[in-house]
Amino acid sequence: MKRYSINVLGGVLLGGITTGIACGYLFWSSNGGNEGEVSSDRGKGLTALGGRGDNSVGARTENGGKDVESQGENLSGKPLVSRAIKLMKEGRVEEALKEILNAPGQMERMDALLSLVKGLDAKGVEIALAEVRGMGRGMDQFMSTNLLMARYAEIDPEKALKFASEASGFERMMGTTSILRTWAAKDPRAAGEYLVGTVLDSGVDDWQMRRSAASVASEWVRQDPDGALKWAKGLPEEVRGDALNNVIQHFTTENPLKAAEIAMGLEGESQERALRSISDQWSRTHPEAALKWAATLEGDTKSEAMEEALENWAGQDPDAAVAFVGNLSSGDQERFFPEVAERWARRDADSAQAAAEWVSDFPEGEGRERATGEVMSAWMRSDPTAASTWLGEQPAGGSKDRGIVSLLNDRQLREDPATAVVWADQISDDGQRSEQVQRSSRRWLASDRESAVDYIESSQSLNAEQKSELINLTPEQLAPREERRFRGRPF
Numbered sequence: 001m002k003r004y005s006i007n008v009l010g011g012v013l014l015g016g017i018t019t020g021i022a023c024g025y026l027f028w029s030s031n032g033g034n035e036g037e038v039s040s041d042r043g044k045g046l047t048a049l050g051g052r053g054d055n056s057v058g059a060r061t062e063n064g065g066k067d068v069e070s071q072g073e074n075l076s077g078k079p080l081v082s083r084a085i086k087l088m089k090e091g092r093v094e095e096a097l098k099e100i101l102n103a104p105g106q107m108e109r110m111d112a113l114l115s116l117v118k119g120l121d122a123k124g125v126e127i128a129l130a131e132v133r134g135m136g137r138g139m140d141q142f143m144s145t146n147l148l149m150a151r152y153a154e155i156d157p158e159k160a161l162k163f164a165s166e167a168s169g170f171e172r173m174m175g176t177t178s179i180l181r182t183w184a185a186k187d188p189r190a191a192g193e194y195l196v197g198t199v200l201d202s203g204v205d206d207w208q209m210r211r212s213a214a215s216v217a218s219e220w221v222r223q224d225p226d227g228a229l230k231w232a233k234g235l236p237e238e239v240r241g242d243a244l245n246n247v248i249q250h251f252t253t254e255n256p257l258k259a260a261e262i263a264m265g266l267e268g269e270s271q272e273r274a275l276r277s278i279s280d281q282w283s284r285t286h287p288e289a290a291l292k293w294a295a296t297l298e299g300d301t302k303s304e305a306m307e308e309a310l311e312n313w314a315g316q317d318p319d320a321a322v323a324f325v326g327n328l329s330s331g332d333q334e335r336f337f338p339e340v341a342e343r344w345a346r347r348d349a350d351s352a353q354a355a356a357e358w359v360s361d362f363p364e365g366e367g368r369e370r371a372t373g374e375v376m377s378a379w380m381r382s383d384p385t386a387a388s389t390w391l392g393e394q395p396a397g398g399s400k401d402r403g404i405v406s407l408l409n410d411r412q413l414r415e416d417p418a419t420a421v422v423w424a425d426q427i428s429d430d431g432q433r434s435e436q437v438q439r440s441s442r443r444w445l446a447s448d449r450e451s452a453v454d455y456i457e458s459s460q461s462l463n464a465e466q467k468s469e470l471i472n473l474t475p476e477q478l479a480p481r482e483e484r485r486f487r488g489r490p491f
Helices: 006-029 068-074 078-087 093-101 104-118 122-133 139-153 157-165 171-187 188-197 204-225 223-231 235-255 256-264 268-283 289-294 298-317 318-324 330-345 349-358 366-382 384-392 398-409 417-424 430-445 449-458 466-469 483-487
Strands: none
Touching: 068 417, 078 093, 078 104, 078 417, 093 104, 093 122, 093 139, 104 139, 122 139, 122 157, 122 204, 122 318, 139 171, 157 171, 157 289, 171 188, 171 417, 188 204, 188 223, 188 349, 204 223, 204 235, 223 235, 235 256, 235 398, 256 268, 256 289, 268 289, 268 298, 268 366, 289 298, 289 318, 289 384, 298 318, 298 330, 318 330, 318 349, 330 349, 349 366, 366 384, 366 398, 398 430, 417 430, 417 449, 430 449, 430 466
C-alpha cells in the first residue's frame, strides 16, 4: 500500500493547485508581464489607472482589454469585487485586501482576490504580501501568497525571485515555486536556466529545490516535452526525481508505452520511481493493460509496478483482481494479496467483509497478518460493529493479533480505553499484548484514574514493575503527546 507524509503530500497538492490557478488565470487575463509605473507612495502600490503601463493588467486598454475602472463597473453585480477594486483605485491596497479576506464565502473571496491581484504592480504586490504575512496559516494565506507571487513573476520574474529569496520560511518556499512556475509558463527555458544557475546554489533546502524543479518541469513539458525531458535528466541527482516524475506523467497520459521506453533509459532510483509512476497512473484507467505491461519487468521493479496496478484494479473491479491473484504462484500471492485486500476493503462495508473472508482463507503468515490489519483498518471506518464482531470470532494467532492492533488504533477505541484493554488482553503474543495494554491503560488513567488503577492492579498482562510505573505516572506524563509537543502554530 502506498504511504505518504500527510504534511508533504498536503503541501505539494495545495501548492500545485493554487499555483496552477494563479498561472492559468493570470495568463488568461493578461498579455504580458512588464511592470507598469510604480508609485513612490506606499499606499498607491498599483499601476497608474489612466495610463497604458506597458502590458500590466491593471492598466491595459488595448486589444479588448479592460482597465481596472471599467472592470469595476462591469462587476457591479459582485459587491465584494466592486468594493475591493474601488479601494484599490484609491491606492488603499491593504484595506482592499482586508475587505476581501474578511468576507464570507470562499469562492467570493477567490473571485475578488483574483480581480485585485490582476491590477497590482510590483509595489502593490509587496504591500499586499506584507498584509498576507500577518494572516493565520490556512487556505486563504496559501492562495493569496501564490497569486501575489505569480503576479510578481508576470511583472519581473528575476526581481520577484530576489524578493522571495529575502523572505523566510513559508513565504520563501511558496513564493519561489510560484514565481518559477509562472515564469516557466511563458519561458520555460529561461526559468529552468535560472533555477539551475541561481536557485540551486542559494542554500535552500532540498525539498524546496525539488518542488521548484518539479514546477518548472510541469509547465515546460506542456510546451516542449522533449526539451523538458532533456532538462530534467540533466538536473543534479538530489533534485532530479520530482521533475522527471512530472515529465513522465505527461508522457504517460499521452502514450504509456512511450513513457515506459523513456523510463527504461533512466538509471537507478530514477528508473524505479518512473516505472512505478507509470504503472500507477496507467492502471487508474486501464488496469489490466498496465498489469500486463508491469509483468514484463524484472526484479523488485516488477513487483512494485504490479503492486501499483493491482491495487488500482482492486479498487475498480475487485473480482477481476482477486481472480488474477488466484492464478499466481504461492509466493506471488503472498506478496500481492494484502494490497488487493486493503484496496477492496476501502470500497464499502460489504466489500470490507468480503475482503476479510477472502483473507481468512489464506494460510497463516506475514501476508495474512498484514492483510488482516489493513482490512480491519478500512472496515472500522465503514462498519466498526461488524468489523469487531468478525474479528472476535477469529481464532487466536498472528493475524488476529494484527487485526486487534488495527482496531486499537481506531479513534473509537482510543476514546474508549475501558473497552480497548479488553481487546488488548486478547492478543496472543506476550510482547504485543503487554505493549497494547500499557498504551490503553495510559489513556484510561487520564480519563478515569480510579477504574484504570483497579484494572491495572488485577491485570495478568502486566508485571509488577509495569503496574507500578503506570500507576505513578503524573497527569502531565499522561497528557497526549500531541498536546505536550504543541507550541504556537501547527504549521
